Amino acid sequence: MAKPLSQRPSTAATEVKRALPLIAWVALSAQAEPQAIVTSPAPVRVSVTVYRDTDRGLEPLNLQWLGGYALVSEVRHVRLPAGTSDLRFQGVTSGIVPQSAIVTGLGLAVLEKNRDARLLSPGSLLDASLGERLTLRRTSKETGKTVVQDAIVRATGDGVVIQTASGIEALRCTGLSETVTVPSVPVGLSAKPTLSVKVRSPEPVETDVTLSYITNNFDWQANYVAEQSADGQRISLFAWLTLANGDATVLANAQTQAVAGKLNRQRVWVNPGEAKPILITCWPQGTTSDIAGEVSPVTMLASEDIVVTGSRLAAPPPPPPPPPAAAAERGGYDAEEERLGEVRLYRVPINVTVASRSQKQLALLERPSVKVERILTLRTYGGTFDVPLQRVLVTHNRSSEGLGLPLPAGKLALFGMKNGRRILLGEGSIDDYTLNEKVEFKVGEAPGVRAKQTVDNGEGDTSFKLVVTNDMASAQTVEIELPLEARATGKKLVKRDGWMLWRVIVPANGTAELTYRLG
Amino acid sequence: MRSVFLLCTALAVAAPVFAQQPAVPVPGQTAQGDVAVTIYNNDRALIEDKRQLDLPNGRSRQEFRDVSANIEPATVTLNGRGVGVVEQNFDFDLLSPEALMKNAVGQEVTLVRVNPASGQETRERARVLAANGGVVMQIGDRIEVLRDDGLPARVIFDGVPASLRARPTLSVTVDSSGGGRRPVTLTYLTTGLAWAADYVALFDEANGRMDVQGWITLTNNSGTPYTNASTLLVAGSVGQAPNRYGGGYYPPPPPPPPPPGGLIRAGTQTSGRERLGDFYLYPLPERTTIADKQTKQVSFLDVKSAPAARAYEFRNGWLSTSNEPLSADTVLRFSSSRDQGLGDALPAGTVRVYQRDARGNPQFVGEHHINHTPMGSDIGLATGQAFDVKVRPVVEERTRISSSRWKTRMRYTLTNAGPKPIVVDLIQSGLWGDTRIDVESMKSERLSADDTRWKVPVPANGEATVTATFDSRY
Numbered sequence: 001m002a003k004p005l006s007q008r009p010s011t012a013a014t015e016v017k018r019a020l021p022l023i024a025w026v027a028l029s030a031q032a033e034p035q036a037i038v039t040s041p042a043p044v045r046v047s048v049t050v051y052r053d054t055d056r057g058l059e060p061l062n063l064q065w066l067g068g069y070a071l072v073s074e075v076r077h078v079r080l081p082a083g084t085s086d087l088r089f090q091g092v093t094s095g096i097v098p099q100s101a102i103v104t105g106l107g108l109a110v111l112e113k114n115r116d117a118r119l120l121s122p123g124s125l126l127d128a129s130l131g132e133r134l135t136l137r138r139t140s141k142e143t144g145k146t147v148v149q150d151a152i153v154r155a156t157g158d159g160v161v162i163q164t165a166s167g168i169e170a171l172r173c174t175g176l177s178e179t180v181t182v183p184s185v186p187v188g189l190s191a192k193p194t195l196s197v198k199v200r201s202p203e204p205v206e207t208d209v210t211l212s213y214i215t216n217n218f219d220w221q222a223n224y225v226a227e228q229s230a231d232g233q234r235i236s237l238f239a240w241l242t243l244a245n246g247d248a249t250v251l252a253n254a255q256t257q258a259v260a261g262k263l264n265r266q267r268v269w270v271n272p273g274e275a276k277p278i279l280i281t282c283w284p285q286g287t288t289s290d291i292a293g294e295v296s297p298v299t300m301l302a303s304e305d306i307v308v309t310g311s312r313l314a315a316p317p318p319p320p321p322p323p324p325a326a327a328a329e330r331g332g333y334d335a336e337e338e339r340l341g342e343v344r345l346y347r348v349p350i351n352v353t354v355a356s357r358s359q360k361q362l363a364l365l366e367r368p369s370v371k372v373e374r375i376l377t378l379r380t381y382g383g384t385f386d387v388p389l390q391r392v393l394v395t396h397n398r399s400s401e402g403l404g405l406p407l408p409a410g411k412l413a414l415f416g417m418k419n420g421r422r423i424l425l426g427e428g429s430i431d432d433y434t435l436n437e438k439v440e441f442k443v444g445e446a447p448g449v450r451a452k453q454t455v456d457n458g459e460g461d462t463s464f465k466l467v468v469t470n471d472m473a474s475a476q477t478v479e480i481e482l483p484l485e486a487r488a489t490g491k492k493l494v495k496r497d498g499w500m501l502w503r504v505i506v507p508a509n510g511t512a513e514l515t516y517r518l519g
Numbered sequence: 520m521r522s523v524f525l526l527c528t529a530l531a532v533a534a535p536v537f538a539q540q541p542a543v544p545v546p547g548q549t550a551q552g553d554v555a556v557t558i559y560n561n562d563r564a565l566i567e568d569k570r571q572l573d574l575p576n577g578r579s580r581q582e583f584r585d586v587s588a589n590i591e592p593a594t595v596t597l598n599g600r601g602v603g604v605v606e607q608n609f610d611f612d613l614l615s616p617e618a619l620m621k622n623a624v625g626q627e628v629t630l631v632r633v634n635p636a637s638g639q640e641t642r643e644r645a646r647v648l649a650a651n652g653g654v655v656m657q658i659g660d661r662i663e664v665l666r667d668d669g670l671p672a673r674v675i676f677d678g679v680p681a682s683l684r685a686r687p688t689l690s691v692t693v694d695s696s697g698g699g700r701r702p703v704t705l706t707y708l709t710t711g712l713a714w715a716a717d718y719v720a721l722f723d724e725a726n727g728r729m730d731v732q733g734w735i736t737l738t739n740n741s742g743t744p745y746t747n748a749s750t751l752l753v754a755g756s757v758g759q760a761p762n763r764y765g766g767g768y769y770p771p772p773p774p775p776p777p778p779p780g781g782l783i784r785a786g787t788q789t790s791g792r793e794r795l796g797d798f799y800l801y802p803l804p805e806r807t808t809i810a811d812k813q814t815k816q817v818s819f820l821d822v823k824s825a826p827a828a829r830a831y832e833f834r835n836g837w838l839s840t841s842n843e844p845l846s847a848d849t850v851l852r853f854s855s856s857r858d859q860g861l862g863d864a865l866p867a868g869t870v871r872v873y874q875r876d877a878r879g880n881p882q883f884v885g886e887h888h889i890n891h892t893p894m895g896s897d898i899g900l901a902t903g904q905a906f907d908v909k910v911r912p913v914v915e916e917r918t919r920i921s922s923s924r925w926k927t928r929m930r931y932t933l934t935n936a937g938p939k940p941i942v943v944d945l946i947q948s949g950l951w952g953d954t955r956i957d958v959e960s961m962k963s964e965r966l967s968a969d970d971t972r973w974k975v976p977v978p979a980n981g982e983a984t985v986t987a988t989f990d991s992r993y
Binding site for chain 2: 436499
């Protein structure tokens with residue numbers, strides 16, 4: 001609401017102004033002390049750490065609605081004059097959580113941090129000009145002749161009422177081409193929500209400040225690409241770090257990190273800024289040619305709140321993970337992993353540009369030869385069924401198996417080679433696995449290996465008969481988990497992790513059978 | 520970057536000093552006087568606005584501009600020397616083209632027709648007969664519908680009716696004894712102003728210390744700026760009578776319930792802060808302008824090197840088997856006491872925890888909400904789940920020992936892939952009723968009828984096992 005009243009509050013200030021061309025002086029009001037506005041247009045260096053949406057579970061990334069977040073840390077070079085100044089940070093992300101912003105490097109000089117969400121829009125421009133003398137311009141559509149005159153905006157809430165030299169009129173209810181023009185942008189309106197700090201310093205300061213904040217609308221996940229060896233006993237494992245930025249801001253040449261693990265986060269509501277159109281309504285406009293004439297305004301712009309939607313993201317589906325290039329070509333740019341408190345931090349070794357509204361893939365980790373056991377599994381609670389078994393690749397996360405590193409949650413695609421051709425064998429996903437854990441890659445169903453269970457209700461005694469059939473030309477290891485009360489006839493079941501395990505090797509093109517009772 | 524600097528200067532210098540007309544109030548200047556704002560946590564604020572009014576002797580009607588757009592008109596009071604209030608009005612009959620036309624029914628307006636070909640203007644006086652669906656006018660001796668021919672026609676009204684206003688306006692009719700300028704205090708409640716605390720905790724795990732900065736975050740969604748206001752924040756929620764229409768302001772949806780953690784033991788120390796009744800007061804050190812749609816943060820707490828420790832907690836909800844090992848919660852424990860902690864009462868807000876990475880850059884490692892916390896409290900905030908610490912609860916055996924009793928043998932396997940030995944608080948919940956522990960591999964502590972706890976040491980890169988047999992009714 002304040003207006004620039006003076007460009008020159010004092011001679012001392014004039015000197016400072018010569019030295020620092022970016023400072024504009026304004027006096028905010030009669031009571032407030034004069035303060036300089038200093039704008040920091042862009043950071044010198046950016047670092048971004050991306051955090052996963054832990055509620056997403058194993059769902060794929062939805063580029064239009066990213067539930068993760070990022071910690072952005074920007075180094076900015078600023079020059080502040082002596083006295084009180086308002087340091088404005090431009091080019092921060094639009095998903096910024098203003099409460100989380102931290103400014104370091106200015107010490108005790110920071111009086112307050114502000115984030116203003118009053119946006120410059122046609123509606124707010126007119127609102128802020130309420131009561132001001134503006135220019136009304138009318139243009140004849142036929143002759144092109146323009147008539148310019150002074151006008152005062154008297155109301156903007158529900159249609160625009162203006163006062164001209166002739167009297168009170170309504171804007172754009174006349175059938176004429178008319179508009180009002182405003183001499184300057186009111187102070188306090190900006191194109192994007194603005195983050196600023198109010199600083200007081202006894203002498204001019206030139207320094208680097210670090211601005212850190214949490215921003216919404218980022219996410220990442222690991223995308224594993226596994227290639228199975230000819231004998232099926234080993235896989236080569238490669239993982240992409242898939243980053244997604246749903247924000248409109250480009251993080252150029254940024255030091256990039258990703259954090260694996262599940263952190264607690266409070267959901268906060270951030271005012272996305274208020275952008276209003278000019279609301280034109282007129283008096284009843286019915287004429288004798290209307291049939292059931294009721295109100296039909298000439299121009300009716302519905303007032304609407306700005307809702308952050310992803311519709312402008314144009315919905316490109318997330319591309320499938322590209323097959324890995326040969327290790328030599330990648331040049332060893334795998335991310336460096338380190339322990340950060342109780343989670344894991346992955347550091348991308350080179351600075352990269354995280355473009356706006358885009359997805360990016362970087363090498364995360366690689367293990368050329370991981371020993372796996374290919375088994376088929378089923379868990380049953382009883383009843384009658386005839387179902388295919390689940391194919392699972394089992395390994396242990398230790399170096400003796402060729403693995404031995406933390407595995408962040410993500411998707412897995414398993415490929416095999418047949419006659420020199422790459423074939424997708426299955427897709428699955430994993431949760432976070434730490435060192436020395438048993439790792440299971442569930443890659444899909446094996447249609448040729450089936451389990452059929454039938455119930456035999458004998459004399460007061462229910463028994464189950466389970467038959468596993470194998471249509472493959474090789475023997476298959478099958479693990480079937482039965483309830484704790486299961487007791488098998490003629491076979492020994494093993495107790496494992498709260499289930500009774502029947503582990504059997506089904507011969508090639510053969511069957512295996514089990515009869516058991518519950519309790 | 521230099522060109523951007525120059526552009527900014529050019530814009531600022533180019534902004535002309537705009538001549539103001541005295542006929543209408545200057546929009547850049549607020550009508551507010553000496554403003555004092557008191558903000559509570561529950562979206563409520565008390566505004567005290569001391570204005571200098573020039574009152575005539577006797578009755579007069581005074582309009583108050585620049586009051587909150589979310590004002591609760593029924594709470595307005597006006598105080599001043601020799602000023603008696605006759606009536607208060609909150610007028611929301613808005614000035615709009617339609618309201619103008621409806622008010623002009625029966626009156627004369629000027630009609631200016633513009634010839635589309637020549638641009639020639641013709642002026643006529645017209646009487647508005649009705650404005651229902653369309654506008655019917657009498658011009659001389661003929662009746663006409665406004666703009667029935669679709670040709671341009673300006674309607675010029677002679678004036679604005681006194682009852683129509685650009686914005687909802689508070690007006691008070693006062694009875695003043697003696698004329699003259701005097702201070703008058705306007706007091707009212709409004710919604711749309713709220714505050715909470717935000718804490719930045721930089722945790723140094725190696726040394727068991729943390730630095731904490733506290734910020735007061737206040738938000739103004741009341742539709743009005745408060746210029747150069749003396750601001751006081753009250754850590755508490757004043758009682759609020761239920762309002763069926765929510766005061767016209769729709770707060771954001773409530774956040775989901777927080778995960779376990781928070782206050783472990785409430786403190787009993789009194790903070791050195793100002794107090795009023797049951798509430799702590801946080802005055803802002805300087806007058807400040809709270810702009811509309813603004814989020815403002817002011818520092819109120821800065822503590823270096825307070826003791827803090829990492830702890831691990833795992834809660835099994837029922838005597839059940841999990842499908843896979845589950846991560847334990849990682850908990851940051853600290854105190855708000857005078858000697859061994861932050862040494863202050865903590866207003867409700869969000870604590871964001873940071874730790875330095877290998878290169879020394881602070882990285883975010885989780886956040887948690889706290890309620891108003893007295894000084895001297897023990898606090899445990901669950902900031903996330905441990906990547907390296909997992910617990911797998913397994914039901915080993917379940918046997919029926921009588922028609923109403925069961926025995927459940929549980930085994931908990933705790934694994935630690937980290938390089939340091941740790942202690943995990945293993946809590947078995949769901950013991951409500953008369954569940955007993957018959958045998959256990961280490962001594963447990965019954966926290967409540969529902970919960971029992973083992974403090975289990977787990978070696979570095981190793982595992983530990985706890986077994987217990989529960990005797991329960993189900």
